[in-house]
Amino acid sequence: MKKTFKPSNLQTFKLYCLTIAASDTSGGAGIQRDLKTFHDIGVNGLSVITGITAQTNQKVFYAKALPVEDVENQINTILENYHISAVKIGVVFNQEIMECISCFLKKNKQRNIVIDPILKASDEYSFLDEECFSFMKDKFLRIADIITPNVPELKKLSEMSVSNERELIQAGKQLSKKYDACIFAKGGHLKNDGNIKDYLINGNNIDSFSTPNKHLSKIHGTGCMISSAITAFLAQNFDIKTAIIKAKKYFYSILT
Numbered sequence: 001m002k003k004t005f006k007p008s009n010l011q012t013f014k015l016y017c018l019t020i021a022a023s024d025t026s027g028g029a030g031i032q033r034d035l036k037t038f039h040d041i042g043v044n045g046l047s048v049i050t051g052i053t054a055q056t057n058q059k060v061f062y063a064k065a066l067p068v069e070d071v072e073n074q075i076n077t078i079l080e081n082y083h084i085s086a087v088k089i090g091v092v093f094n095q096e097i098m099e100c101i102s103c104f105l106k107k108n109k110q111r112n113i114v115i116d117p118i119l120k121a122s123d124e125y126s127f128l129d130e131e132c133f134s135f136m137k138d139k140f141l142r143i144a145d146i147i148t149p150n151v152p153e154l155k156k157l158s159e160m161s162v163s164n165e166r167e168l169i170q171a172g173k174q175l176s177k178k179y180d181a182c183i184f185a186k187g188g189h190l191k192n193d194g195n196i197k198d199y200l201i202n203g204n205n206i207d208s209f210s211t212p213n214k215h216l217s218k219i220h221g222t223g224c225m226i227s228s229a230i231t232a233f234l235a236q237n238f239d240i241k242t243a244i245i246k247a248k249k250y251f252y253s254i255l256t
């Protein structure tokens with residue numbers, strides 16, 4: 001009996017997504033979580049490692065950036081040999097690495113760049129000093145098509161109070177205009193016993209996404225998971241709003 005040809009089952013027909021982030025020894029966040037998410041959603045995952053960490057799902061004990069030359073060799077190899085449909089960027093450690101990433105992605109005219117602006121781990125371990133944070137805030141985030149801050153990150157990036165949904169939207173609008181990018185502002189850190197509302201903000205255009213409060217904001221790797229899921233669906237040519245809806249459905253299917 002003749003076998004049915006199913007291109008969707010062949011690895012060579014899958015789209016390529018790239019994650020640029022740190023390694024997580026616990027496997028719950030960073031490169032490991034991104035690649036697992038890409039696999040679950042059905043895209044090929046490629047990676048550029050920016051640094052290493054020693055951590056559990058509760059605490060980061062150690063983190064160290066790779067030399068920028070090592071990051072450069074990885075990203076150059078990937079971009080010269082694969083067509084990348086979307087990129088997710090996580091922990092970047094320092095200005096040299098951010099400049100390297102920016103240079104290569106601009107040269108490649110890369111589209112669908114999602115930046116999760118990770119400043120601290122859930123246990124408050126800091127990945128960026130103030131000087132490097134300033135570079136991220138003023139320059140690096142301008143390469144993004146979508147930025148996915150949680151409430152603490154949104155507050156620090158916008159230098160505004162973010163204590164309720166109205167302030168979250170205002171801060172998101174400011175950042176969207178500053179970076180000429182979509183802001184996916186996650187409301188999980190706001191005090192709310194009912195539904196959680198996340199917002200997609202593109203200039204003055206606002207879409208909201210309401211989900212039951214499952215108190216997941218402190219769970220290790222949630223930010224990596226949602227941003228990499230959005231990346232994977234963007235790679236499949238879904239528009240931003242649809243990619244977020246699908247990413248949130250995936251997110252809650254895994255964690256609840």
